[in-house]
Amino acid sequence: GNIDNSFFLDDDGTPYMLYAHFHAGNEVWICELEKDLLHAKPETQRRLIRAEEDWEMNRTNPKYAKWSIAEGPCLVKKDGIYWLTYSSHHVIDPAYNVCLATATSAKGPYVKQGKGPILAPRGKLECTGHHSLFKDKSGNWKIVFHARDPGQRVRYTYTADATFTTKDGHPWIDVGAFQPCLVKKDARPASLPQPQGVPALMKTFGGADV
Numbered sequence: 001g002n003i004d005n006s007f008f009l010d011d012d013g014t015p016y017m018l019y020a021h022f023h024a025g026n027e028v029w030i031c032e033l034e035k036d037l038l039h040a041k042p043e044t045q046r047r048l049i050r051a052e053e054d055w056e057m058n059r060t061n062p063k064y065a066k067w068s069i070a071e072g073p074c075l076v077k078k079d080g081i082y083w084l085t086y087s088s089h090h091v092i093d094p095a096y097n098v099c100l101a102t103a104t105s106a107k108g109p110y111v112k113q114g115k116g117p118i119l120a121p122r123g124k125l126e127c128t129g130h131h132s133l134f135k136d137k138s139g140n141w142k143i144v145f146h147a148r149d150p151g152q153r154v155r156y157t158y159t160a161d162a163t164f165t166t167k168d169g170h171p172w173i174d175v176g177a178f179q180p181c182l183v184k185k186d187a188r189p190a191s192l193p194q195p196q197g198v199p200a201l202m203k204t205f206g207g208a209d210v
Contacts, residue, residue, distance in 0.1 A: 002019045003022075004020040004071050004072045004130070005017050005018065006018045006019070008106065011077065015033040015034075016030055016031065016033065016106055018048075018074075018084075019073070020070070020072065025051065025067050025069050026071040028048045028049035028070045028071070028086050029045055029047050030046060030048055030106065031044045031045040032044040046107060046108070048101075048108050048110055049070045049101060050068060051068045051070040051088045052068065053112060053115075055088075055097075055115060056088035057088070058089050058090070058093050061093070063093075064093045067089075069087075069090055070086050071087050072087040072131065074086070074131060074132050075106065076133050078164055079164070080104075081102050081171055082102060082104065082106055082110075083102055083133075083164070083171065083173070084101045084103065084110055085098050085118065085131065085133060085173070087099070087129035087130050088129075091129070093127070094121060094127060095120070095121060095126070096121075096126070096128065096129040096130075097119055097120045097121070098117055098118055098119035098120075098128070098129050099114075099116075099117045100113045100114060100118050101113060114167055118172065118173045118175055119131065119145060119160075119175045122178065123178075124150065125158075126147065126148060127146070127147055127155060128147045128158075129145060130145060130146055131145035131146075133162055140161065143159065143161075143162040143173075144157060144158070144159045145158055145160075146158070156180065158178045158180055158181055159178075160175050160178050160179060163175075163176070
C-alpha cells in the first residue's frame, strides 16, 4: 500500500507525486503524473529513500528498532537543488523527526545530509514530524509539522522558520523556534469537496491508499 502523498511540479512542467510505499517498513517513492493530474504513470515509479542510517533508526528502543521507516515526503526546488525532506522513526516513537536529502534531479539519486535530522524533539515536545515546507505571504520559508507533549496521544500543529543554508559545506535547513499553529473557528468551510483525482490514482495503483 501507499500513504502520505504530496505533489511537486518541476520547472519543465512535469508533475510528480511523492508517497510512502509499504515495503518492510516505509520507503519514499516518486512517480510522474499525467498532465491532467488525475492519473499516475506506474512505469515511472522509483524508490528515492529507505531509512538505513543510525539517525533514521531508533536502535535504542526495541519497541521501534525493527521498523525501517521513511515517510511523509516533501520536495521543493531552491537554488538549483532538489530538497527532499521526510520523516523517520515510527510515528508514535517520541524520536519521530524530519531528515534531509538533496539531488540535482527530482528523480534523484538523493544524498542524505547532515548525519542527523533537521527537525527533532525539542524542549517538552516530542514526535516532531510529518511536515511540509511552504512560503508565507511575505515570501519567507516555513515548516509546518505536528508534535505532542510527552506521554500524550493527541498531536498539535506547529510552525517554524526554515532557513536554507549549508552545514560543513553541504546543503542544510535550519529550523527556528517552534510556534503553535492557531486556526480560527470559522476558518474551515462548512463542507469540503472530494478531490476528483483520488479515485483515479487509487485505481492506477491497484486500489492502494494514496
